Amino acid sequence: xxxxxLTMSWQKSFSGFIExxxxxxxxxxxxxKAFGAMAQGLFASLLIGTIMNTLGSQLGVPALNTAGAxxxxxxxxxxAVAIGFALKAPPFVLYSLVAVGTAxxxxxxxxxxxxxxxxxxxxxFFGKLVSKTTPVDLIVTPAVTIIAGVAAAFLLAxxxxxAxxxxxxxxxxxxxxxxxxMGILVSAIVGIVLTLPISSAALCAALGLVGLAGGAALAGxxxxxxxxxxxSYRENKIGGLLAQGLGTSMLQxxxxxxxxxxxxxxxxxxxxxxxxxxxxxQLRQNGPPIASGMGTAGMVGPIGVVSGWYAPSDQALAMGHxxxxxxxxxxFGLVMVCLVVPAIVAFAVSEFMRKKGLILPGDLKxxx
Numbered sequence: 001x002x003x004x005x006l007t008m009s010w011q012k013s014f015s016g017f018i019e020x021x022x023x024x025x026x027x028x029x030x031x032x033k034a035f036g037a038m039a040q041g042l043f044a045s046l047l048i049g050t051i052m053n054t055l056g057s058q059l060g061v062p063a064l065n066t067a068g069a070x071x072x073x074x075x076x077x078x079x080a081v082a083i084g085f086a087l088k089a090p091p092f093v094l095y096s097l098v099a100v101g102t103a104x105x106x107x108x109x110x111x112x113x114x115x116x117x118x119x120x121x122x123x124x125f126f127g128k129l130v131s132k133t134t135p136v137d138l139i140v141t142p143a144v145t146i147i148a149g150v151a152a153a154f155l156l157a158x159x160x161x162x163a164x165x166x167x168x169x170x171x172x173x174x175x176x177x178x179x180x181x182m183g184i185l186v187s188a189i190v191g192i193v194l195t196l197p198i199s200s201a202a203l204c205a206a207l208g209l210v211g212l213a214g215g216a217a218l219a220g221x222x223x224x225x226x227x228x229x230x231x232s233y234r235e236n237k238i239g240g241l242l243a244q245g246l247g248t249s250m251l252q253x254x255x256x257x258x259x260x261x262x263x264x265x266x267x268x269x270x271x272x273x274x275x276x277x278x279x280x281x282q283l284r285q286n287g288p289p290i291a292s293g294m295g296t297a298g299m300v301g302p303i304g305v306v307s308g309w310y311a312p313s314d315q316a317l318a319m320g321h322x323x324x325x326x327x328x329x330x331x332f333g334l335v336m337v338c339l340v341v342p343a344i345v346a347f348a349v350s351e352f353m354r355k356k357g358l359i360l361p362g363d364l365k366x367x368x
Contacts, residue, residue: 024087030121032197033086038117039202041082042290046075047300050288054307076105079113080120080149092141093127100149107157110315111164113290114206115157123149168207168289172319175213179278183216187274188267191220194295195228195249195256195266204293210308210316212278214285214292215337218305219277220270221295222338224249227266227346232364240366245296251366261358265350269342276341281333284308286316295338302338 049071056064080101084094100123101116108115127145134140175182186209194200200221209217229236229245232252236243244251249266256263277283283305285292291304308316309326324330353359 029087034083034121035117035202036197036199037082037086038079038113038120039199039205039290039293041079042075042113042205042288043201043294043300044071044082045078046072047288047290047294047304049073049075050307050311050313051303054311057311076101076103076112076116079116080104080123083117083120084124087121087124089124089127090131090141092137093124093131093145096127096142096145097123097149099146100153103150103153104157107153108161109158109165110208110318111161111168111206112157113202114164115153115160117202117206118160119149119152119157122152164206165208168209168213171207171209172211172213175216175278176211179212179282180275182213183219183275183278184271185274186213186216187220187223187270187277189220190217190293191224191266191270191295192263194221194293195224195252195263197250197253200293200295201290202293205288205290208289208315209292210286210289210313211284211319211321212282214289215277215283215305216274217292218285218295218301219273219283219337219342221293221297222301223270223273223342223346224266225295225297226339226342227269228252228364230343231265231346231350231359232366235362235365243366246298248297249295252364255364255366259363261353262363264353264358265346268349269345272345273337273341277333277337281329281337283330283333283337284316284321286312286321288313289315302334305334 049068052064052068052071056062056068077098078101080097081094084097089097097120101120104116104119105112123145126148127141130144131137131141171182171186175186190200190204193203200217204214204217225248226245228249229241232240232244252262285301285305286308287304287306291301294300294304296302306326309324309330312321312323350359
């Protein structure tokens with residue numbers, strides 16, 4: 001009895017300590033906030049750097065290439081700091097994640113983003129445990145955070161990177177072998193993830209999705225964004241069209257959770273747009289993998305396709321995809337897959353559902 005009481009007392013004390021140090025492991029904090037933050041870090045480094053590189057090369061502005069190179073080199077640090085910020089890491093922990101993210105991204109290879117995700121969380125955990133617990137916080141907290149994070153990077157990053165690379169490679173191989181079926185599956189799944197409070201951009205980056213699989217993912221994301229925007233135009237007018245079409249379809253989450261059938265027009269659009277991308281137009285998204293999961297948000301997805309034509313990402317080059325000179329058919333396919341097909345399909349399905357009483361006036365209303 002005494003031993004049991006001591007164990008319970010210790011557990012209670014430790015739980016209290018964990019709570020005081022701000023250590024939190026919940027679905028919302030890890031999967032939603034941290035995963036989404038990883039995508040934001042990638043966007044502010046690798047993606048924008050790639051866009052600048054492409055513009056610099058096409059416009060003949062070396063300064064843009066230089067700036068883009070510096071931006072892409074900071075991807076690991078940017079992802080880790082973004083994750084730490086999302087997890088409310090104390091200042092010394094947050095700043096120390098620069099070294100941790102750099103190590104994890106380098107050691108993770110092609111699967112670096114996923115390695116950074118897990119290892120940054122580990123580093124934040126240990127950093128929070130010691131934060132402000134000693135008189136020499138200035139030394140102890142950064143040291144513990146960096147040592148724990150770099151050690152985890154050496155132990156785990158290569159394996160995490162290989163696993164992510166293998167899974168992403170399997171999806172891309174399957175899409176090349178079965179473009180119709182995989183075009184539907186990849187497009188629908190990634191599109192649904194985009195609308196859920198989970199980052200489709202981070203998912204595509206973690207798996208390194210490029211090529212036809214990247215094109216299918218882009219088609220699914222665009223189908224959900226453009227699809228919801230068009231289907232809900234009656235309720236939300238031009239403001240909602242722009243907020244969802246160029247912003248995010250997550251604005252529809254409250255409505256979809258209340259009435260799941262509202263998802264049908266967007267899913268139908270992704271089911272059609274996916275194989276249109278992979279079979280009809282053979283649309284390959286060979287830019288940064290994160291662009292595959294961005295859809296039409298800020299037109300980043302289409303920009304990724306264009307940058308991939310002229311300057312394929314490392315992942316695309318590793319898959320054997322070289323630079324190409326796009327023709328009229330390529331540009332036509334990009335517009336059709338990202339804008340025209342999703343708009344037509346989603347509008348047709350939503351109007352049919354409205355006539356059948358499955359979508360009622362106000363069902364798709366958002367705050368925009």
